[in-house]
Amino acid sequence: MSEWFDATGAIDTVKIGDRGFQYGDGLFETIAIRGGQPRLWDYHMDRLSGGCKRLAIRMPARDELSQGLGNALRHSSAVDQGLAKLVLTAGDGRRGYGRAYADVPFVCYGVFEAALPPRDSYREGVVTAVCGTRLAVNPTTAGLKTLGRLEQVLARSELAATEAYEGLTMDVDGNIICGTMSNLFVVHRSELSTPSLARCGVEGVMRRHVMVTLAEQGIRAEIRTLTLAEMNESDEIFICNSQFGVLPVRRCGEHCWPVGEITRSVMAALAANGIAECRL
């Protein structure tokens, strides 16, 4: 039984000449499926669209992608609470970095069971670790969820023998950027901030949803450079992603934090704004 689909049905392979395989020439979205429907779909499409513009990949119409995902969900068993991965590549091409002969993008949809953390993680927080693997600094692809994710693979592999739920990654200059699969917010003297992603990292859709939700309450999260020392000195930390919503961080290495008032209020605001997991 295939977990993967294209516009016409189940698939389990991709053309070996596909530029996604050959060069990482593509983008993806990891979308939460709740009650059979994609969550934060518009945000996912906004990010994908922005990525396609920056990489000069032709983006199919949003309706076409929505229909494709709908088909995949109808044919999959994991539809109620699930995780969908939408992969968009520059398509099947001739050998060579240039894209001249590849202008028909390839789209596929993977549907999986949701893999959510235990419920008590939301109340008590999760353990994280700072990864030794650093993120490359490059404004060209900063913020994008490209198919080249080797840094995340290596960072994630560092956690294999640890109790950490998530690994936090720094750029080569020692600034904290994001988690291997999440974005990060810190609270310092009641002020919220989140690392800038102008030089590296992925602009998560849940990060955007957190900021929009806060803004609707008149609360601003500052986007800024955040050193490891500043993170360690903060009063509260939480991470977010499209699947789990928001999770408090209770420990990172030797540094411990309480699940603070502001983190709780952010979670309550999100719970009231479509992210049911955040309801304590």
Added chain:
Amino acid sequence: MSEWFDATGAIDTVKIGDRGFQYGDGLFETIAIRGGQPRLWDYHMDRLSGGCKRLAIRMPARDELSQGLGNALRHSSAVDQGLAKLVLTAGDGRRGYGRAYADVPFVCYGVFEAALPPRDSYREGVVTAVCGTRLAVNPTTAGLKTLGRLEQVLARSELAATEAYEGLTMDVDGNIICGTMSNLFVVHRSELSTPSLARCGVEGVMRRHVMVTLAEQGIRAEIRTLTLAEMNESDEIFICNSQFGVLPVRRCGEHCWPVGEITRSVMAALAANGIAECRL
């Protein structure tokens, strides 16, 4: 007729769950085939082996890879003067960055016609351009030929409407690193040097062969940081890769260079050391 092969025969697809496709979790080699045989095979295997160690991907035995390539060449029409691409990935895996469930590497071999520049390029030099696309700085993957080559794709696409044969790329700090598909040497007051690849770029096998060939003649090429200004002020420039060997650069943007004595002597040395294209 497939251009791609695995150990058992022709293939035209790869598993969609392959980590090479999903995450760029793999490496490749682009190998010149001359007289039906892979050229600089040991150097390619050395680089691949070093990459596998750094990425913790299990490398198949060299003999196994040699046999696999041999099979591919026997079944291909482009065997005498050709280009083989050996792709090695972390294999088919479960979703998620961690590699716990993917420990059987996938290997495939593409065989293509050689695409060599016109003969007069070797005598008169080629035109290059400095690309706007910058290379990310990251010691973790610096030097490796990973499957994530989006920077090269974007840099190469800048050349589409130009007469440039190759694009030279800088890191985010403005140092010249290498070409989109080649390495670079400059001559300054009769001294040879080539940019350091400790922070980004690909350690080309022909770069190594050039340095080894020079060393056998008692000539040392210095590995160093090279700014664009320093490159522009140099007396001679040449580029090298596994396919074309060595090519003089006669122009980059507004800067012109002669095909100098030292470049000619390097080409002569290479021609005498197995790289027939360099014979003028």
